[in-house]
Amino acid sequence: MPRNASNHPTEFELEILKLLWTDSPQTVSSIRKGLADGGRSSAHTSVITILNIMVEKGYVKKRKLGKIYEFWPIVSESDVSQIMVGDMVNRLFDGSAKHMMLNLLDQEELTADELVELRNLINRKVREQKL
Secondary structure, three states, X not given: OOOOOOOOOOHHHHXXXXXXXXXXXXXXXXXXXXXXXXXXXXXXHHHHHHXXXXXXXXXXXXXXXXXXXXXXXXXXXXXXHHHHHHHHXXXXXXXXXXXXXXXXXXXXXXXXXXXXXXXXXXXXXXXXXXX
């Protein structure tokens, strides 16, 4: 049975986007090097195929420079993370951000500084809702 189409990047696409968010534009060769540095060895043709799919999906743009192409992201890291987190909240926690946050707090060891930062963010959200 085929997988349902996803409205967010695949794992491989996300690896490429992370490279492009860090440094853009990049060529296929530089992307392959970045993937290899991260422990993922990929054939040149595989990377080109994925990049062309990403162009079709509207994640990246490409420009031809002589015999090579340069690629850069047209979706932001923030937009992608919001979509992916929203999908996770809907699929795993039946749309409850509260349940997701409680689960994260139970699972993760947070430092005192991180807890203070989270408290400040929550307090800011409370103030914004009162306006």
